[in-house]
Amino acid sequence: MKKTSIRIISAVLSALMLISMLSVSALAADKNTSATGGDGGSDGDITWGWSSVDNILTINGTGYMNNYSEDNLPPWYIYRFEIDKIVIGEGVESIGFFAFYGLSGVKEIVLPDSLTYIGGYAFSGCEMLKTISIPENVNNIHWDAWDDSSFSAFDVAPLSQYYLSVDGNLYAYNDNNDLVLVKYANCSCDKTFTVPDTVVGIDDEAFDDCKSLTKINITKNVSDISSYAIDNCPALTTIEVVENSKYFYSQSGVLFKKDAGNTASLLRCPQAKAIAKYTVPDATSEIMTYAFKNCSKLKTLIIPDSVNKIATYAFRNCTRLSSVDFGCGVKNIGYFAFDCPSLKSVYLPKSVTSIGIKSMGYMVSEQGEEKVSGFKLYYVKGTPNSAKISEYCGLYGISSAYLTLGSASLNAGAAKSIVPPVGVVSSWTSNKKSVAAVKNGTITALKKGSATITATLNDGSKLTRKVTVKSNPKLSKSSVTVKKGKTVSVKITGKVKSINNVYTNTKIAKITSAKSATTLKVKGLQKGSTTLKVKVNGYSLKLKVNVK
Numbered sequence: 001m002k003k004t005s006i007r008i009i010s011a012v013l014s015a016l017m018l019i020s021m022l023s024v025s026a027l028a029a030d031k032n033t034s035a036t037g038g039d040g041g042s043d044g045d046i047t048w049g050w051s052s053v054d055n056i057l058t059i060n061g062t063g064y065m066n067n068y069s070e071d072n073l074p075p076w077y078i079y080r081f082e083i084d085k086i087v088i089g090e091g092v093e094s095i096g097f098f099a100f101y102g103l104s105g106v107k108e109i110v111l112p113d114s115l116t117y118i119g120g121y122a123f124s125g126c127e128m129l130k131t132i133s134i135p136e137n138v139n140n141i142h143w144d145a146w147d148d149s150s151f152s153a154f155d156v157a158p159l160s161q162y163y164l165s166v167d168g169n170l171y172a173y174n175d176n177n178d179l180v181l182v183k184y185a186n187c188s189c190d191k192t193f194t195v196p197d198t199v200v201g202i203d204d205e206a207f208d209d210c211k212s213l214t215k216i217n218i219t220k221n222v223s224d225i226s227s228y229a230i231d232n233c234p235a236l237t238t239i240e241v242v243e244n245s246k247y248f249y250s251q252s253g254v255l256f257k258k259d260a261g262n263t264a265s266l267l268r269c270p271q272a273k274a275i276a277k278y279t280v281p282d283a284t285s286e287i288m289t290y291a292f293k294n295c296s297k298l299k300t301l302i303i304p305d306s307v308n309k310i311a312t313y314a315f316r317n318c319t320r321l322s323s324v325d326f327g328c329g330v331k332n333i334g335y336f337a338f339d340c341p342s343l344k345s346v347y348l349p350k351s352v353t354s355i356g357i358k359s360m361g362y363m364v365s366e367q368g369e370e371k372v373s374g375f376k377l378y379y380v381k382g383t384p385n386s387a388k389i390s391e392y393c394g395l396y397g398i399s400s401a402y403l404t405l406g407s408a409s410l411n412a413g414a415a416k417s418i419v420p421p422v423g424v425v426s427s428w429t430s431n432k433k434s435v436a437a438v439k440n441g442t443i444t445a446l447k448k449g450s451a452t453i454t455a456t457l458n459d460g461s462k463l464t465r466k467v468t469v470k471s472n473p474k475l476s477k478s479s480v481t482v483k484k485g486k487t488v489s490v491k492i493t494g495k496v497k498s499i500n501n502v503y504t505n506t507k508i509a510k511i512t513s514a515k516s517a518t519t520l521k522v523k524g525l526q527k528g529s530t531t532l533k534v535k536v537n538g539y540s541l542k543l544k545v546n547v548k
Helices: 002-036 075-079 386-396
Strands: 038-043 046-051 056-061 085-088 108-110 131-134 153-156 163-166 169-173 179-183 192-194 199-202 215-218 238-241 248-251 254-258 264-268 277-279 284-287 300-302 323-325 345-347 362-365 368-371 376-379 399-402 408-410 415-417 425-430 436-439 442-445 449-457 462-469 479-482 487-491 501-504 509-511 519-524 528-536 539-547
Touching (some): 046 075, 153 169, 238 254, 376 386, 436 449
Parallel strands (some): 056 085, 179 199, 192 215, 215 238, 264 284, 376 399
Antiparallel strands (some): 038 046, 248 254, 436 442, 487 519, 501 528, 509 519
């Protein structure tokens, strides 16, 4: 019994001592945290610490750092405005996705020799970080690592077998030990950059956020340029290519990729190029991803029949583009191809067989993807793609309408345009030209009756409209008096633009006007009275003339 009591007392004392030690330890920790004004913790095999005394973030541990995302940012993100310097200790092998995202105050970073990988968006938004030294063991850098950052120079360890720095720009060795441009130092003040002759490729976002760059010169050995290589370059007006390039060419500063069979793909139109109206050159087979991204000056686009594909985001953020004439060869339109808030109506030719998700009628705003107000998609009833277009409009809540010609019921001498709201008309015809003539979509009513007007679109589709002329042409006067040797004027009702007059004159008076005249010149020849006959587009009119 005595032994039992002693054991109980001993256990209680031990517990009290442990509690006391823990309390002292906790107080000491709180005192230390309070003294340094810092924070820290662990995340997998990685530990981190931040001190407000020197505003340095330290990363230590072994192995790989965790990856993060915009919805799951690292714990030190809350100090993004205070952190001035980042020091990563030896043993850390990677920088995770979004690791230093938004750390806008960072001016310096120290990377360890153990580092091998830098993840996407790792330095996104590090606006004050202008230079970075990449250790020799880094063998993989995600193409989006530097998104929304402003580097004036990259420095690579001299013994690196994977990367190289030339004039502050970052290059990588590919599998053939050739150089690929990874990142142009976008904070450079240079306005012109010529790709070195030793470079064979230009990687994703190599020219991203280059605010000062106005011209890029592509050299002959460059055989591959990513669709995403040139982005957010607000001053860029020209992309030139040397004449002896086997892979690319430039036309009026616009970059094209040579394809097989003498065709080409439009790769990039410079963002600052001053073009309100652009006609894609013949022989262009594809308009590639981001081809016209941020081309805010573009208003009118004409696409030739040679183009068969318009890729995803081809016209991303083309805020002023309001008119697009599709060639009759376009088959595929990619996801969100036309992010154009000013584009209110489009006619899709019957050649289109594939329509990507929200490819038109949608735009990107601060609220995300939303419909363009007032947008309407037109197509011709009964064409092979009618069901496909109807399905697209129903699926994404897009307004649609069959393309038709405007109605026309006119008096003789009147004119009216019946041009369809969108779509390119290649020819106009009238089945009764004596009743109603048509030119460039404008009908001229000539005499009472009806006619059928046909508009043939570029894709071969036909639109028809019945035109009714409700009255016959008339003369402004039924009789005139004129002195011998003099002339008077008589008008044909309305402003008839297409007319074929026939005159029957007499010895007393005659009409001297041309056959196409809408105002008749009547000349007195000798004293007396007579009746002149005028046939206007096959309809007979009479004019009494008294010559004094």
